[in-house]
Amino acid sequence: MLSLNKGPYVFGEKITYIDFLIYHVLDDDTKTIVDIEAEAQVDAETYPHVATFIEAFKNRPNLKGSIALQ
DSSP states (O other), X not given: OGGGSSSSBTTBSSOOHHHHHHHHHXXXXXXXXXXXXXXXXXXXXXXXXXXXXXXXXXXXXXXXXXXXXX
């Protein structure tokens, strides 16, 4: 789905509720499987669109502070 769009989010350039759900699933899985202190991460070579999605999400100005507090 991410590879079909022109932007970093599920439906393109505009962030939606679905993007928040997907990010939190990725973040929760990382905390559960890798390390409770780890942030959402993925192998960028294997999953380039997912890596772009995660970076775009984490770098949104209104979300940066909130994510840093977690």
